[in-house]
Amino acid sequence: QVQLVQSGAEVKKPGASVKVSCKASEYTFTDYYIQWVRQAPGQGLEWMGWINPNNGGTNYAQKFPGRVTMTRDTSISTAYLELSRLTSDDTAIYYCARYRGGSYRFDLWGQGTLVTVSS
């Protein structure tokens, strides 16, 4: 079954970092970018950036200067989002989504990972 499966919920303290994974199944991982989108409680969706699994190229939203790192491990078809210097404003559900370059649509989404930042 073509799907993206994300890692489980995390609870972190302010100032810490979190790393969320997104494993692709039943399609060629390097044929599609992985985009990351988050949804804070009661808020809409917010784009965070993308990684090209083929070459590791990345593009991050300007809102997260120096705090976001997106990586991938092609041997296990998995993309990662790491967010550092967490604050309570980073409490959100984080989604990965598949994107074919030039298609301008996110055609497959993961189930989401809840990250809670609390002291």
Added chain:
Amino acid sequence: QSALTQPRSVSGSPGQSVTISCTGTSSDVGGYNYVSWYHHHPGKAPKLMIYDVSKRPSGVPDRFSGSKSGNTASLTISGLQVEDEADYYCCSYAGSWLFGGGTKLTVL
């Protein structure tokens, strides 16, 4: 860049039609024909319903249609069904990607 503007909620009865608007600017919605719409049940993965303003992915019923006029895109759902009840988000390419704040559709 600010999020795209959607109504917080819309409602309709089974069999009726509803339209959800998504207003941006000439730098996003109005500047590109790359508006997409996503259906989202909280706790589940969002699902692509419309892309490139008005195209439907395979498997999406033709009850769902999209359009755009100027800086406002719209999603119309005709023949409402109970299972259509969900949150709907618009998204526009704008050099990066902007999403709307989401619209909760209630099927009465």
